[in-house]
Amino acid sequence: MYAFDYHRPASLAEAAQLLAGNPEAKLLAGGQTYIPTLKQRLAKPAAVIDLGRIAELRGIREEAGGLTIGATTRHAEVAGSPLVERVIPALAALAEGIGDPQVRNCGTLGGSIANNDPAADYPAAVVGLGATVRTSKGRSIAGDDFFTGMFETALEPDEIVTAVHFPKPEKAAYAKFPNPASRYAIVGVFLAKTAGGVRVAVTGAAPCVFRATALEQALAQSWSAAAIDGVTIDASNLNSDIHAQADYRAHLIKVMAKRALAAAG
């Protein structure tokens, strides 16, 4: 790691001020991606702003029938929350499948979505549930608009994710085909029947999470495995790498969609 200054603000306002005053500073949430990044010297921040002690960024509450989850809430807290299990069990199941127990004890929702790793799990839930990302600048960004590209988001350089609001779906489930070493999704599909229609979000398959609109249309007509069978997934924009070829990922999207459908009921 390169050397850096360290700040541990006690409030969101203080964190936002530190970040605005230091363009070379970076935010640290759970650190399960950022600390390895620092160790590999892939980043050289002048200062690290640790969000771990800001009480207002943490916690899970019911809001408008759905859930609002603070940005620094740990994956293990979401996975083990009776409230999440009752309101959106698919979200608890997704959190339970991230990384491994130690990673889930540190890693956070806000860190995951702000990093926007193409193979991360949470972006699929944010898009798949039509969630809204709230920020330190008072913005509410629709999940569909938040993830803008590989490791890119709609956040401004001095903007901090404060919470995510997930509306309660009628039905939802997430299924992923994990890389056996990292547990990142080679393909992950989050499928939801919501008040606004059927939503299908795919992670791991392309440079950024995306909505599989052909699957959405087919499932809106018929909520069935047969409807998924009838869809052809275009592999031309999918990733090919050492883990899987694009055509295999296209195949896995349908398989994961069917598994999610079976789990959602």
Add this chain to the structure above:
Amino acid sequence: MAIAVSMTVNGKAVGAEIEPRALLVQFLREHLRLTGTRVGCDTGQCGACTVHVNGRAVKSCLVLAAQAQGAQVVTIEGLARDGELHPMQVAFSEHHGLQCGFCTPGMIMSAADLLQRNPDPTEHEVREWLEGNLCRCTGYHNIVKAILAAAQTMRGMAKAAE
């Protein structure tokens, strides 16, 4: 610029001036000389550096020492009580839950966290839980056996205490 950190490690208040980039595992091993916690892969994959921070298993090579300011930290050295090994340590010894032993401290700390939240895990649950701990000798079979045996012992102890 050095910063001051203080925390409780194995029940003892400790503190030091450290660089902000110092990892928790470096603080434990190099400042406190608690070398039971291992650095295996140093990339967050292997879990040999697992310790408890405020009661939860974390990989101490993926946490800055500064992040643990004020925390209750327990390492493998802190599991035994009054000269008596923790039941998990006894079970690893009895069931030979190790080959070379390098991963053992991390395995034991991780398994102890599992039993805190699930006192009666199935074999499948134990194996799933160990996703964060690698044994390069592939000695998983006896590790799982040891954890299941420790779970039984600890359930018996909890019942006897009632």
